[in-house]
Amino acid sequence: MKRRIALLIATFLIHLAVCSLAFAQEIEEEVEANDVAEESEELDSSSGGLKLGNTARMGIEVGTEFVWDIENKSVGLESNVGIEFYLPLFSAGEYGYRQSNYMQPGVRLVLKDMRFQWLEAYYAKGGNFKADTVNTWMNRPLVLSYGELTADVVWRNFFLQVAGTTNPMEANRASLVSIFDEVMDTDDRWYLKKQYALYSKTRYNKLDLPLLGERLTRDYLGDGEDMGTIKTDYKDDISGQLGIGVEFSKFTALAKAASLFNGRDNDNNAWYFGLDASAYPVEEMSIDFSGLVGVNTDKDTKESPAALGLSVDYKIPLTDKMVLKPFAGVDMSIDYDDTDKRNMEIGFGTYLYFRGEDFMAKHRDVDYDEIIPVGVSVSANVCMSPGDTWTNIVISAFELADRKALIPNLGYFLEVEFARIGKNNMKTAVQAQIEYLIKGIFLPYINVKYYPEMSENKRYFTGDTYLEGKIGVYFTPMQLFSLDLWYSNAVLVEKAKGASGNDTGKGTLGFSCVIRL
DSSP, rough: OOOHHHHHHHHHHHHHHHHHHHHHHHHHHHHHHOOOOOOOOOHTTTTSSSEETTEEEEEEEEEEEEETTTTTTTTEEEEEEEEEEEEEESSSEEEEEOOSOSSSSSEEEEESSSSEEEEEEEEEEETTESSSSSSSSTTOOOOEEEEEEEEEETTTEEEEEEEESOOOOBBOOOOOOTTTTHHHHHIIIIIIIIISSSOOTTOTTOOOSTTGGGSOOSSSSOOOSSSSSSBBBBBTTTTEEEEEEEESSSSEEEEOOOOSOTTTTTTTTOOEEEEEEOSSTTTTEEEEEEEEESSOOOOHSSOOEEEEEEEEOOEOSSSSSSSEEEEEEEEEEEEEEEEEEEEEEEEEEEEEESOOOOOOEEEEEEEEEEESSEEEEEEEEEEEEEEEEEEEEEEEEEOOSSSSSSSSSEEEEEEEEEEEETTTOOOOOOOOOOOOOTTTEEEEEEEEEEEEEHHHHSEEEEEEEEEEEEEEEEEEEETEEEEEEEEEEEEEEEEEEESSSSBOOOOOOOOOEEEEE
């Protein structure tokens, strides 16, 4: 019986391979005949969505995965379905109400990235697909969302910001960055980034970046919980905010005030005052400053914060598409009633974009959306608090396996993380994949991952360290249908103290069938 099943599977795969070769030959001839295709057509074909009208998009992904655990002889299937609907009302540009000039006082209302979004997730049960938590916020039904909203009264080069989302009460100018920043910040996308994210981390951030979880301090001065002793982000704590500013072609500034509670409840008169400024001394260069101070806040929040941040970046075009973008920043905070509570973060590094800073792509093994820049980044931050100083480093890279790659048809991604370099509790993690596209159909790949095992909440290490390898081939025998055949295994290279057991198993063998629109 086992031999018969194996023979049937082998026959099926050989048949698919023959069909794929024929299909690949047709595609190759068509590519040669249309090698000078319009840029817009190529972007449309890679968007992975079913176009509705000129702007709307519906995406559908249906797949079933088969896995055989060679160690314990278990086999099984898992089916999943995801449907998303994306209807932008405004593009990434700014829309709203503007007067032709503001020689006399007037109103300006700007709205950016407004859209309807809907999703539905399904799981297989009893042989049928069942809707998962329909019409709940876990599943997020049809929702109208926006990216930015500002309302100002403007006169000449001065403005009064009546309300807005673009200048929150925070000081954050230094951070450890990666090419995969948007992937790591999946949870923020729904409310803050709002590009295309309609699913939680079970659908996005498939690599579960950062690999070192919360141990990799990407933004030391943040929420005050393990991220510095003084909090520097109050946008979710304040009750209201007003600002007054100036704007010129090469300089803008906004002074702002916010109360911790509304007028009826702010019994201790707790206030925050801040200043945001940006300067553009030369083309492609930006200098940004943020500062804030809390007044009468100690009784309500147990701290009296003062913080400032300064950053600079500079875009250097190397070719028509390739852009180098070095950056540096510093953040400082202190409790002026208790000066032993103080922190500093210095961040620096560079991006190198291969296809321009605005080009975004996706990868089936990294993230579902077109939010990953094609390029390389190197970044470090130095975190300082009384009695402790440490450094983190991240190196990342991403390239699509297509004709426009630096080496045509060679794709890869890389994430290297070093946390608390030079300390006794230093940790390192690496994940890399290299793949090569053959005849536009076959995509053999090799994936390697080295990582210390973490607890379920990603805050603690178990003491075990693994080296995991995966080799496979991903191919598309027909349009919209893909098959992924792979083998993977993990080796325990370092055990927790006092632990025992086998260092490695026999691994798993599997394949998945996926249809994507």
